Amino acid sequence: MNGWAMTLFRRDISLSVRIGGSALVGVLFFLAVVTVIPFGVGPDLNLLARIGPAILWIGALLATLLGLDRLFQADREDGTLDLMLMAGRPLEVVVLVKCLAHWVATGLPLVVAAPLLGIFLNLDPVSMAAVTATLLVGTPALTLIGAIGASLTVSLRRGGLLLAVLVIPLAIPVMIFGVSSADAAIHDPMPFMTPFLILCALTLISAVIGPVASAIALRFAGD
Numbered sequence: 001m002n003g004w005a006m007t008l009f010r011r012d013i014s015l016s017v018r019i020g021g022s023a024l025v026g027v028l029f030f031l032a033v034v035t036v037i038p039f040g041v042g043p044d045l046n047l048l049a050r051i052g053p054a055i056l057w058i059g060a061l062l063a064t065l066l067g068l069d070r071l072f073q074a075d076r077e078d079g080t081l082d083l084m085l086m087a088g089r090p091l092e093v094v095v096l097v098k099c100l101a102h103w104v105a106t107g108l109p110l111v112v113a114a115p116l117l118g119i120f121l122n123l124d125p126v127s128m129a130a131v132t133a134t135l136l137v138g139t140p141a142l143t144l145i146g147a148i149g150a151s152l153t154v155s156l157r158r159g160g161l162l163l164a165v166l167v168i169p170l171a172i173p174v175m176i177f178g179v180s181s182a183d184a185a186i187h188d189p190m191p192f193m194t195p196f197l198i199l200c201a202l203t204l205i206s207a208v209i210g211p212v213a214s215a216i217a218l219r220f221a222g223d
Helices: 003-018 022-041 045-066 073-077 080-086 091-121 125-152 160-187 193-222
Strands: none
Touching: 003 091, 022 045, 022 091, 045 091, 045 125, 045 160, 073 080, 080 091, 080 193, 091 125, 091 193, 125 160, 125 193, 160 193
16 A cells, blocks of 8 residues: 555545444444344244344444545545545555545444444354454445435535435445345355455445545545
């Protein structure tokens, strides 16, 4: 990673930690979702274990959406985004670095917390390991897809709701194969590696398309 990219990465990590406590807020929201849903489902432990991976993935998606609206908006408000556009650096790389920093600050804590929260859903160690592996591979895709929505709504002061409307449909394939991978490891309806490799492919595709689409939207927003 180039010097300026590393500096940008450290800056975004520092801002995420100091402003808003993104990691703590995301984990607390993740905890709220995981603990509230069982009250609606009921005390059936077998049912909770069966739908546990889906609950964890839904919680991870919603927690990821919390801070996405500020991914580029704060830089636009203080003029940093304009400086990035005029600096001559590849904007696609800038977006990719910012997405990586956002995932480390918000997505990685969710992955770490997933095994602990799996206890609330009566998941066994194999199930927890499978869900954690799918979240580790799949949550970067959620951030990269979310960056597209964040760049499209960067000029809107209250674009959080529109951001969710744009991102959730695009994130459905990631959730489908993430949950399918976990279910394959738990209930063995199919080989685990088949949906897991597709999930990996979706993340790689998002790593290519997400920064390019976001960079195009940011350039139009800066005009």
